[in-house]
Amino acid sequence: MAINKKSKAKAKSNSEKISNFSKFFNKSVKSYKEKTGRLPWQRGWHITNNTPWFNHVNAVNNKVYGYFMNQIILSMSAEENGFTSNKWISKGNIQKNNGTWKGSATWVYGWFFWEEDMKDKDGKTLKDDKGKIKKRSGFNFRTFPVWNVDQCSNLPEKLASEEVEAVEYTPLEGRLDIAEEYISNIGAKVEFGKNGAYYKPSMDYIGMPNFEQFKTPENYYSTYVHELVHWTKTKDRCDRADNHKTRKAYAFEELIAEIGAVHVMNNLGIQMDQDAFDNHLAYVDSWLGALDDDTTFLVDACMQAEKAVKFLNSFQTKEELKKVA
Numbered sequence: 001m002a003i004n005k006k007s008k009a010k011a012k013s014n015s016e017k018i019s020n021f022s023k024f025f026n027k028s029v030k031s032y033k034e035k036t037g038r039l040p041w042q043r044g045w046h047i048t049n050n051t052p053w054f055n056h057v058n059a060v061n062n063k064v065y066g067y068f069m070n071q072i073i074l075s076m077s078a079e080e081n082g083f084t085s086n087k088w089i090s091k092g093n094i095q096k097n098n099g100t101w102k103g104s105a106t107w108v109y110g111w112f113f114w115e116e117d118m119k120d121k122d123g124k125t126l127k128d129d130k131g132k133i134k135k136r137s138g139f140n141f142r143t144f145p146v147w148n149v150d151q152c153s154n155l156p157e158k159l160a161s162e163e164v165e166a167v168e169y170t171p172l173e174g175r176l177d178i179a180e181e182y183i184s185n186i187g188a189k190v191e192f193g194k195n196g197a198y199y200k201p202s203m204d205y206i207g208m209p210n211f212e213q214f215k216t217p218e219n220y221y222s223t224y225v226h227e228l229v230h231w232t233k234t235k236d237r238c239d240r241a242d243n244h245k246t247r248k249a250y251a252f253e254e255l256i257a258e259i260g261a262v263h264v265m266n267n268l269g270i271q272m273d274q275d276a277f278d279n280h281l282a283y284v285d286s287w288l289g290a291l292d293d294d295t296t297f298l299v300d301a302c303m304q305a306e307k308a309v310k311f312l313n314s315f316q317t318k319e320e321l322k323k324v325a
Contacts, residue, residue, distance in 0.1 A: 014141040021109060021143055022299040025073070026291045029298060032076050039284065040072050041262045042277045053078075054266045059087035059149050059159045068263045068309070069302040070108040077106040078148065085161040088146040099155040105145030112140050169271045172217035179221050179268050185315045188231050197223045199230035206231055219273035222261060226276065229260035232308040240304060250290040251283045252301060260305035264312065 012020075032040050043053060056065050056074040065071060065088070074088060081103070094101050115137040118126040126134040149161045194207035206227045214220040233240035233253065240253065258280055265272050290297045 014139075017141045017143070018299060019295055021141075022296045024107065025069070025299055026295065028073065028076055030288060030291070033284075033288065038277075039287075040076050041259055042272075043075070056086045056088060059089040059155075060093050065108060067109065068259070068306055069299070072302070073108055074106060074146075081148070081150075083148040083150045085148055085150050087149040087159070087161065089149055089152065089155075089159065090144065090146055093159075094147065094152055094155070097155055097159060099152050099159075101147045101152045103147070103151045105147055107143050107145050109141065109143045112142050114138060114140055172270065174217060175211065176217065176221070176268070176270065179270060182264075182268060182316060183224060183228070185317075186228060186312055187315065188228060197227055199227050201234065204231075204234070215275070216273060218271055219275055221268070221270050222265060222273040222276040225264045226257050226261040228312060229257040229264075229305065229308045232260075232311050238304070238307050238311050240308075247290065247294065247297065250286050250294075250297065251280075252290075252297070254280060254283055255287055255298075255301040256304045256308065259302055260308045263305060263309045 029040060032038075036043075053075045054068075054071045056071055056078070057063060058065065065074060077083070078086070088106070089099075091101075091105075115135050118134040118136050120126055128134055149155060149159060152159075152161075189205040190208055191205055192208050192210050194209055196207065197209065198207045199205075200207060206224075208224060208227065211217075211220055214223070230253065232238040233256075240256070258277075261276065262272055287298070
């Protein structure tokens with residue numbers, strides 16, 4: 001059979017694209033773990049050479065890059081390459097502003113909305129009873145390259161590199177109003193005075209020791225937010241209750257809760273307590289080992305954590321979210 005060389009290759013599905021992206025992300029995380037002894041989201045606020053962490057923005061519009069996994073990727077790249085700016089820019093915008101760049105790009109991802117007219121098998125546009133063209137729509141997973149402005153030259157001053165000042169974290173001395181308000185707005189049922197922290201799905205409540213029983217306020221909030229992420233797993237919330245049964249042995253839900261908690265705590269401006277990570281040390285090898293047979297294990301966990309955090313954020317007003325972010 002003759003092959004039509006002009007025919008376009010079949011577009012890859014979102015699943016195929018996510019699988020390919022996962023291989024890149026897994027390799028980066030494993031490499032980071034080998035070099036530093038920890039997973040990238042466990043790094044904390046300790047700044048090396050003023051490297052920015054979890055606060056990366058688009059140089060053109062100064063908007064924070066969406067999706068916490070992108071913040072992880074850009075943070076790893078900044079640390080590895082010694083970038084001191086938290087600004088990133090696309091090739092098109094570098095050229096548009098008559099700039100130049102050097103070095104390799106860092107690849108991030110996004111979900112992009114698409115819409116098109118519906119057509120029948122003969123290519124005729126379909127219309128509804130009122131004569132309006134029928135549409136179908138969805139989202140495509142795409143990856144795209146960006147460069148840190150430290151890699152660029154001749155950019156306008158407004159886009160040029162600005163060194164991010166090292167932030168020395170000041171430990172909390174008591175309860176933090178913004179965190180208390182964030183938790184209160186969610187309205188989850190919580191019973192205090194327990195001997196440990198847990199979420200009990202059968203009765204849909206969170207068990208927590210009293211505030212005074214925790215070594216530090218950071219430990220209290222790290223633990224509380226972690227359990228709130230677990231609380232989102234029910235069918236009427238984020239519907240994770242029956243998902244990923246084959247991943248149970250790898251503590252998949254614990255990974256989601258850890259990443260989700262880091263995301264929320266970062267937004268609240270509170271450093272995760274190291275004990276929160278130490279409690280999961282036994283899981284780390286299991287998490288990384290799962291990647292050998294389950295390529296999207298880590299990426300799926302990040303996406304599920306993102307979904308959980310968005311759900312928790314949905315209980316906050318726009319004004320409160322501005323304070324948090």
